[in-house]
Amino acid sequence: MDSLWISDYHDNKQLKPISFQNLHTEKDLLETDVAIVGGGIFGTTCAYYLTNLGYKVTILEKDKIGTKATGHTTAKITSAHGLFYDYLTNSYNKKFARDYLEANEEAIKNIKEIIDVEKIKCDFTYQNSYVYTTKKDDLKAIKKEIKAVENLGYNCEFVTKTGLPFEIEGAICFKNQAQFHPLKYINGLANCILSKNGQIFTDTTVTDVEKIEDFYLTSTENFKVKSKYVIIASHYPFINFPGFYFAKMYQSTSYLIAIDPKKTLFNGMYISASDPVFSFRTAKYHGKDLLLIGGGEHKTGQPTSYQDSYGLLEAEAKKYYPNCEVLFRWNTRDCISLDKIPYIGHYSSIMPHMFVGTGFKKWGMTLSNVAANIITDMICGKSNKFSYLFDSSRLKPVKNIDEMKNILVQSTNSLLLNKLRPANMSFDEIANNSGSIIEVNNTKVGVYKDPNGKIFAVKPTCTHLGCLLSWNDVDKTWDCPCHGSRFNFDGKNLYDPAFKDLEVFHLEN
Ligand SMILES: Cc1cc2nc3c(=O)[nH]c(=O)nc-3n(C[C@H](O)[C@H](O)[C@H](O)COP(=O)(O)OP(=O)(O)OC[C@H]3O[C@@H](n4cnc5c(N)ncnc54)[C@H](O)[C@@H]3O)c2cc1C
Known part of the structure; x- marks a missing residue:
């Protein structure tokens, strides 16, 4: 499903649709x-x-x-990147942490300046940005973060009351942050x-x-x-x-839903300090105030279920807004370096x-x-x-040794070992609206059967570096567990770093 932003854009006839124009050239060399x-x-x-x-x-x-x-994206414009400044001060030094904070604070000002100078109507509003916890055990980390941020000469606040529809133990609040329509x-x-x-x-x-x-x-x-x-x-x-x-680097996927809460909403942008991570902000859609809830993070290419992705977010929404209506569901991923x-x-x-x-x-x-x-x-x-x-x-030395090991193990498995392991499903065992890798004449084939039983078969090898792909039953896509490329069930490349489609096979039913 399209994101709230893309759907809104398609609906809005007043916006000049530069984003969606097909622009080409007849020349061979520019x-x-x-x-x-x-x-x-x-x-x-x-x-x-x-x-x-x-x-x-x-x-x-x-x-x-x-x-x-x-x-x-969720499109929060903030320098509160979770609990980050204590990590930066300890892993690098105070100057490094201060410069990182200053760079991001300057970016907020730069974005506002562009919007003002160019008169871009993009629903920009200033908001407070909170990193909160509902767990007593996390309070120590929140307080350490506040100390680290204050130590950098920046004003932040410890609060125990926010606009969120549930009680929290405490939060760090950054003022004058912002959100917009990306x-x-x-x-x-x-x-x-x-x-x-x-x-x-x-x-x-x-x-x-x-x-x-x-x-x-x-x-x-x-x-x-x-x-x-x-x-x-x-x-x-x-x-x-x-x-x-x-x-x-590796890629990490998170999910978002946008709900009509059927109730008045709060101000502010929020993210939880520890797992399970939930993120909240409001957005306008057709004059209504919607609530965006994000979470369900996992490494791109690793199997997930509806329950652990959108289901998790919907359950969270229903806890506080039992009569809410879920209007949009979407997901995307971002690159994360090892430090x-x-x-x-x-x-x-x-x-x-x-x-x-x-x-x-x-x-x-x-x-x-x-x-x-x-x-x-x-x-x-x-x-x-x-x-x-x-x-x-x-x-520099890698700061995240666990993830470094993960990348090595995952790459060895997907490039080599999993390719040698026999597939554990047969063609007949694949239910309609589902997919799996099967063996056909000693060759691995990725098969998806649509809700009517129509078959789509592809070579399940990533066109980026040749890793064995895994089936994503939530989005009906073939995903690369090594580097996060993604392909539609019919083989069309959706996400980088791969840019070529998968080879398509024609199977007899
Ligand atoms: C769930 C989620 C929520 C997020 N929320 C926030 C948030 O609240 N605040 C925040 O600051 N950040 C947020 N982020 C991060 C933010 O969305 C990304 O960091 C940012 O959008 C990345 O922008 P980009 O231009 O690098 O990538 P993209 O927007 O992906 O742009 C890259 C472009 O390159 C094109 N491309 C790829 N390969 C080729 C090729 N071979 N030839 C030509 N074109 C190519 C792609 O089609 C794409 O359009 C979030 C990320 C996720 C996953």
Whole structure:
């Protein structure tokens, strides 16, 4: 199901639908200053700043502008990234933690400035942002976080009363944070980019980027783009060598529902401090106040059930709003680096003038703005006081050893061991509206039977790096447990880093 943001956008006839236009070129070769791969919030923010500075910019977007992670986000604009500043102070140092906080606070101001200067109507409202707990055991962590934040010279507050419809033990409150409608914002940016002679090509998949002498040649399925600079803004970097981002990050999925509570709602944006993580904010839809509830997090590609995803959120909603109506259900995923710090800067030390911004760990509204400012400064040859925080070529000790082990085990299983294990289901055992991997003449085949028994068969091997895919029965998709690529049941590629569809088989019933 589409997110609230995408559905609202389709419904709203007054919005100029830049995001959903198909834009193509008849030429074989385009020349530009900066080629940007990906038109999510990061790519479009880079394009916005660079076109303002007079650069000729070309965005190449596989789908439509803003319809992937950005069109499925919760869209809280905040520097309260869960309980994070105590971790930063202890894992790095006070200056590092303060600069991280300042970078995100500046991003909130930058976003507001863009909205004001460009007069973008995107339902921006200031809100307090709370990280709360309902468990006595978590209070110590909340208080430590408050101390860490205060130690950085920033005002935050400990509160025990919030607008939430349930009692809490305590919360840390950041004031003057914000929320908006991400697609209205990104559409505003797209309009500005086009008005300054920037180019946006949608339904345009980038298949390769090559360095040739002192320029780059970016290949799409239909044409090539020659440029001095390239920005990889594809969410998960899809060029594997050099860069090796596939060994440094994983993807994590979360679910969202939007409910009509049939009751008056509260102010503020909320996220719980520990598992199970729930996230809350309000949003306007057709003049009504809806409540968004997020949660059900798991590593992308790992099996889940309706009960553990949307079911969990619906049960939470019904606890406080028994008469509520669930209007939207959606999910998306984001990249998380092994030290929880995004990668922003040079793609690799051997690819000068090629840049990346990724690993926004579900806080990409502010972090994409931080990233766009850093990359813009790098292209202009200016120093940026926050760039050292996110150095994309860092080789520091991995902070999350457990996840590092997980990545290695998962990759070994999916690339090798699971491929050798016999499938544990036969064709006849697959129920309608369900899927599984079966063996046909010693070959693994991914089979989905639709509600009427129609069969869709694919080669269940990821087109990114060849991992064995797993069946996702909630969304009816084939998902990669290694790097988080996703494919529809009929094999169509949905999510990066893969960009090619799966091979399709024709099975006799
Ligand atoms: C459930 C959930 C809730 C979240 N809530 C919040 C929140 O409240 N606040 C917050 O700050 N952050 C939040 N985030 C994080 C935020 O949504 C992301 O960090 C952000 O949207 C990422 O933006 P992006 O531009 O990097 O990626 P995307 O929006 O995914 O854009 C990347 C684009 O690149 C395109 N692309 C990929 N491969 C290619 C290719 N080969 N050729 C051409 N184009 C390509 C894709 O089609 C896509 O449009 C949330 C994340 C999740 C998962």
